Amino acid sequence: MMIRLIILDFGGTLAEGSIDWDEYHSSIHxxxxxxxxNVDLNELKGAISAALRLLERVRSRxxxxxxxxxxxxxxxxxGIPDTPEMLEGIHGLFRRHxxxxxxxxxxxxLxxxxxxxxxxxxxxxxxxxPRVFLNQTGLIRYFGLVVCSRDLGIRKPNPMIFQYVLGRLGVEAKEAVHVGDEPETDLQGAQRTGIKAVLVDKEGRTHDWCGPTIRSICQLPEVIEELSKSDP
Incomplete structure (x- = not known):
């Protein structure tokens, strides 16, 4: 079966991202x-830390x-009542930082x-x-679909997020390749869905992965070409 779809991870694969959390949370204050x-900064940071711990528990599932x-x-x-406008303001601060x-x-x-x-x-x-950045840079034009885990309430390696993309684009798992830099999420998620996977290993780390590996996204077209030739 020929390759029809390439699914790409964003952070660590296409782009490097960073944020100064203290600066961001001070801006929320x-x-x-x-x-x-009139909220105390340390109390705010404590409440945010508790919320982020909740996030990690959710993500563990x-x-x-x-x-x-x-x-x-x-x-x-x-005890601060939120509104959609307030929460969008907090999200806007995140995007800026x-x-x-x-x-x-x-x-x-691409x-x-x-x-x-x-x-x-x-x-x-x-x-x-990621979606905002791709829109701002014009790179969105290359993509038939951009999914952030927040959109669906599920995240890699959950097969359902891969299955959602396959279903939206009308592609079978055996016709797709997923490319990412995280073995525990990208590789395992693709394998659990029946999708071929390519590891982006920028640092040359040792992994228990014997499949296709690249050091840079620059090498991806060549690897995809080889995978296409090897397809039965």
């Missing part, structure tokens, strides 16, 4: 004070919360792959930042 809530749900939980611990930088070759690689295959993104994230 200033934002809330501007709305008239291969499920996901939205950023709005996480910070609504934090605000509720402080989060720094995203594309890896070399990404646009050239352009090459786009000529022959359908492309999609699955990103494990409580934010919609």
């Amino acid at each position: 200033r934002y809330l004070r501007g709305l008239g809530f 291969e499920e996901e919360l939205t950023l709005e749900e996480v910070y609504a939980h934090a605000l509720s611990r402080l 989060f720094r995203t930088e594309l890896y070399p070759c990404v646009e050239r690689t 352009e090459s792959l786009f000529r022959r295959y359908r492309l999609a993104v699955i990103s494990n994230t409580m934010s919609d930042n």
Whole structure:
């Protein structure tokens, strides 16, 4: 069966992302004070820490919360009533503080792959930042579908998030390849769904993985070509 779809992870595969959490949470403190809530900064950070621990418990079940749900939980611990506008403001602060930088070759690689295959993104994230970034850079034009785990309430390696993409794009698992940098989420998730997988191993780390491996996204078209030739 020929390869028709390439599913790409976002963070660690197409781009590097980072955020200064202290700076971000301090900006939330200033934002809330501007709305008239005289909350103590340390109490706010404590409530946020509790909400993030809840997030980790949810994620341990291969499920996901939205950023709005996480910070609504934090605000509720402080007795602050949230509104959709307030939570969108907090999400907007996250987008402004989060720094995203594309890896070399990404646009050239996407352009090459786009000529022959359908492309999609699955990103494990409580934010919609990957989709926003792809829209802002114009790279969204290469993708038939961009899914953030927050959209569905499930996250890799849960097979359902892969199955959702396959169903939306009308592709069978055996016709797809997933590319990512996390063995525990990307590789296991693809394998559990019956999808071929390619590991992006930028640091040359040792993994219990004998499948296709690349050091850079620049090498992906060549590896996909080899996988296509080896298909029965």
